[in-house]
Amino acid sequence: MSKRLIPALLVISLLSACGFHLRGNFSLPESLSSVSLSGGDRDFIESLTNELERNGTAVVISQPNTAQLNIANLEYLSSVSKTDALGRATSYTYYYNLDYSVVNGNGETLQPLKAISQQRTQEYDPNQELLAEQEKEFLKKEMEKGLILQLLRRLSRL
Numbered sequence: 001m002s003k004r005l006i007p008a009l010l011v012i013s014l015l016s017a018c019g020f021h022l023r024g025n026f027s028l029p030e031s032l033s034s035v036s037l038s039g040g041d042r043d044f045i046e047s048l049t050n051e052l053e054r055n056g057t058a059v060v061i062s063q064p065n066t067a068q069l070n071i072a073n074l075e076y077l078s079s080v081s082k083t084d085a086l087g088r089a090t091s092y093t094y095y096y097n098l099d100y101s102v103v104n105g106n107g108e109t110l111q112p113l114k115a116i117s118q119q120r121t122q123e124y125d126p127n128q129e130l131l132a133e134q135e136k137e138f139l140k141k142e143m144e145k146g147l148i149l150q151l152l153r154r155l156s157r158l
Contacts, residue, residue, distance in 0.1 A: 026055050026156040031104050036062040039071030044144060051148050065105035069155075072113060073099035076140060081121060093121045094136070096143040100151065102158065110158050116150045118143035 035057055037045055049059045060066055075097050082091035096118040102111035120139045124132050 026152045028052075028055055028057050028152070028156055029158050031110065032057055032067050032102075032155060032158065034058045034060055034063075035067045035069050036060055037069050037071070038062075040074045044071070044074055044147075047144055048148050048151070051152060055152060067105055067110070068103045070101045070103070071098065072101060073097065076143075088126060089124055091121060091123050092136075093119060094139055094143065095119050096140070096147055098147050098151065102155065111154070114154070116147055116154075118146045118150075 033056070035052065037048065037059060040048070052059050062068070075095075077095045077097070078092050079095075080089045080091070081093040082089070084090050098116045099113055100111070100116070101109065101113045104110050120143055122132070122135055122139060126132075
């Protein structure tokens, strides 16, 4: 039993020494302990609010001396990436783009306007329309989660 415990402890100590953190757990700076959100669509802001609160940040309605996270642009786009011999789409590429900036409670810019993007490709079978639509929605949700995790990772470095 101790022979298996030693390698496990070694791995844990190496991971903690290199700064490894579980995905989705971020330590946001004190200046972002309370933040107000602006811009974006309702679903994205709701998901972002949930993640911020899960990481210890209070999301409030705009108040004096509160940091402001501005979602300047949020767009979800798609394009045909492959077609068959008849010109029918066989693959789509989806793009989810986010532009944001952060201002602290004193009005100082903590993060000037920055961009984050996610991209996914979906193979498309016109005979499986319902399945393709479900996969498209799944990919959009996964891309949204990816954007939020990238954003939180960047905010943790401010």
